[in-house]
Amino acid sequence: MRRRPPMSLEDAALAVVRRLREHGHEALWAGGCVRDMLLGVEPADIDVATDAPPDTIVELFRRTRKVGVQFGVVLVGQGRHWIETATFRTDLDYRDGRRPEQVVFTTAEEDTKRRDFTINGLFYDPLERKVIDYVNGQADLDAKIIRAIGNPEERFAEDHLRMLRAVRFACRLGFTIDAATAEAITRHADRIQRISAERVREELEKMLAHPSRAEAVNWLARLGLLVYLPLGCTWPDGRLARACQILTALPKDADLILALAALLADTPATQAARMARNLRCSNQQTGDLSWLLTRCSQLDQVADMRPATFKKLAVHPRFSDLLALHQAVGTADGRPLEANRAARRRLAGIPQDQLAPPPLVTGEDLIALGLQPGPDFSRILDAMYDAQLDGEFADRPTALIHLREEVGGQ
Ligand code: ATP
Ligand code: MG
Numbered sequence: 001m002r003r004r005p006p007m008s009l010e011d012a013a014l015a016v017v018r019r020l021r022e023h024g025h026e027a028l029w030a031g032g033c034v035r036d037m038l039l040g041v042e043p044a045d046i047d048v049a050t051d052a053p054p055d056t057i058v059e060l061f062r063r064t065r066k067v068g069v070q071f072g073v074v075l076v077g078q079g080r081h082w083i084e085t086a087t088f089r090t091d092l093d094y095r096d097g098r099r100p101e102q103v104v105f106t107t108a109e110e111d112t113k114r115r116d117f118t119i120n121g122l123f124y125d126p127l128e129r130k131v132i133d134y135v136n137g138q139a140d141l142d143a144k145i146i147r148a149i150g151n152p153e154e155r156f157a158e159d160h161l162r163m164l165r166a167v168r169f170a171c172r173l174g175f176t177i178d179a180a181t182a183e184a185i186t187r188h189a190d191r192i193q194r195i196s197a198e199r200v201r202e203e204l205e206k207m208l209a210h211p212s213r214a215e216a217v218n219w220l221a222r223l224g225l226l227v228y229l230p231l232g233c234t235w236p237d238g239r240l241a242r243a244c245q246i247l248t249a250l251p252k253d254a255d256l257i258l259a260l261a262a263l264l265a266d267t268p269a270t271q272a273a274r275m276a277r278n279l280r281c282s283n284q285q286t287g288d289l290s291w292l293l294t295r296c297s298q299l300d301q302v303a304d305m306r307p308a309t310f311k312k313l314a315v316h317p318r319f320s321d322l323l324a325l326h327q328a329v330g331t332a333d334g335r336p337l338e339a340n341r342a343a344r345r346r347l348a349g350i351p352q353d354q355l356a357p358p359p360l361v362t363g364e365d366l367i368a369l370g371l372q373p374g375p376d377f378s379r380i381l382d383a384m385y386d387a388q389l390d391g392e393f394a395d396r397p398t399a400l401i402h403l404r405e406e407v408g409g410q
Contacts, residue, residue, distance in 0.1 A: 007079030013046035014126050016076050016083045019060055021127065025052040028108060028132060030086075031115060034122040038131070038141055039173070048076075048085040049111055049123065057085055071103050090114055094158040097194050109134045116155065116162045117169065117181075118147045144175040152184035160191045164203040167219045171212035182223060189224035197230045201279045204229065208259035214247040217263060230278040231264075239266060245332035251324050257285050258321045261292040265329055269293040288318050292325055299326045302343040308389035314347050315356040323347075359385050360399035369407050380406055 007015075013029060020027035027050040033043035050057065054072050058064045063077030072087030088111035091100035112121040118140045123132040131138060135149050146166050148155045156163055163185045170177050177185070192200065207216035220226040221240050235243075246262040254262070260281075264272040269290040276286040295313060299322065302310065313319065327340045361384050366377060384403060393399045 007081065009043075009046055009081055010126075012078035012081035013048060013083050015078050016048050016061070016085055017126055020048075020050050020052055020057075020085075023052075023056075023060055025050050025056070026088075026108065027052070028123040028125055030111075030123050031120050034124040034131065035119045035137070035141065037124065038122070038138065046083065048083055049088055049108065050085060051088055051105075051107065053087050053105060057087070071100075072105060091158075097157065097160040097191055099159070108132065113150060115149055116159075116165055118145075118149055119169070119175075121149050140178075144173070145178050146170045146175050146181060147178040148181045148184065152181045153187070156184050156188040156191075160188065160195050161199055161203065163188060163192055163223070163225060164200065164207075167216055167223065167225070168203060168207050170219060171207060171216040172210055174212070177219070177223075185223045185225070190228050192225055192228045193230075197278060197280045200230060201281065204279070205256040208256050208263070209254070211252040213250070213254070213259050214244040217244055217247060231275045232278060233267065233271075233275065242266065242332060246325075246328045249328035249331040254321075254324065257281075257288050257318075258292070258325060261289055261296075261321070261325050262328055264289075264293065265296070265325070267293070288321075291316065292318060292322055295322055296326050296329060299323075299343050300339050302339050302346065306386075306390060308386035310343075310346060311350065311355050311389045314350070319347075357388070360388055360393070360396050361403050365400065365403055366407070369404065371407060 013033075017027040017029070027048055030047050030049035033046040036043040052060070054066065054069050054074050057074045057076065058066065061076045065075040065077075065082070067073050067075055067084075068086075071091075072089050074085050075082040076085045077083075087105045088108050089103040090106045090110050091103050091114045093101035095101055108123060112123075112134045115121040115135075118135045118137040120137075121133075121135040122137040124130070125132060140147050146169050148162070148166075166177055166181065166185060169175065207213060207220075210216070217226065217240070220229070221235055226235055226240075243263050243265065246265050247259060250258060250262055260272070260276065264275065267275070272293050273286050273290040276289050281289070298305075298313070305313075313322070316322070323340065323343060326343070327337060330337050330340055359381070361381070363373065363377060363381065366380065367373070371377065371380075380403075384399070384406065387393065387402060388399065393402055
């Protein structure tokens, strides 16, 4: 029996619209997916907006999951996709610049008014293949402008996170931010401090993990947002310019931690670790950030590094990021990249199985030689492992001869 090919995202979202329409409801694709389609970018998800209330959505489809039901959002299962299907709504009662407390269900036109930017306020009728534009979003898409829907002052006062979203869309798409929208952001910039560090980190991650990361940092600085991020440092012009040069020189696919290391390249590692914790980065991420910052300058001395030191560095999962950071800092400073090239050559010259081979001798060998477990134990074993990595011996019998000498010399 031939298997049917899996349902595409578009077909899944189309099926949701079709069924709602068959039951007399209005239903459209909405928001970011319309923007992406008009830009010729494949949307990551397709959201449906409808005048059907949540209970009706649930009745009409076999597989549903209520998610933000107080906001009128239901996930509808179609094939392997879950299509976010939301009832047209107006958001009410923004408390303290965060999420709305209450919503009322309305029309498509009213629904656009709660959305953040004109380019995100578009609808698309996939049956008629027609864009529905109540907010001049298509004109702003053509002119490459991020413009708040309605009064920008009010929109950023309602939800402060939108300020970071404006920067993110501007950088990701290579757009400018409309003057009135940018001025409103500048006036509200300090309120970004009221947004939880997790939500700020999520937005920042989307910006810094994107190749346009240097522009993002420039925008954040220009709009006055950078100083109010939960990093807790000031940005004199020289520092900012250098940070942006380093960010520009990173590989395109750098992640949040590598980008943060570039942004904070001149910051002592302990202080940078504190900033990462302020951003609610995980312990692993915080550790990686401080490892990158403490090791970066050590790579300058790669030619003098004993093999054991180099191998222990090179085996770290972030080593390729370390090479990238070191290269970006060197490029930004206009220094010769000889040490970086030497490190890459040295890495390439070490067979994979010799980077972190299992130790040839263990604590049991020490006990067999009559030593009691104690502080000397790990010191001797560390010295033995370093000697092994240095290539002083390559098999167990020779290792045991070395061990006896080491113990005998105590
Ligand atoms: P992305 O490609 O990052 O997913 P998106 O535009 O789809 O971009 P989402 O966060 O998925 O962004 O939100 C979907 C839509 O919901 C947006 O296009 C916008 O219309 C609306 N929206 C999301 N967050 C906000 C907000 N904070 N304020 C107003 N409208 C918002
Ligand atoms: Mg989206």
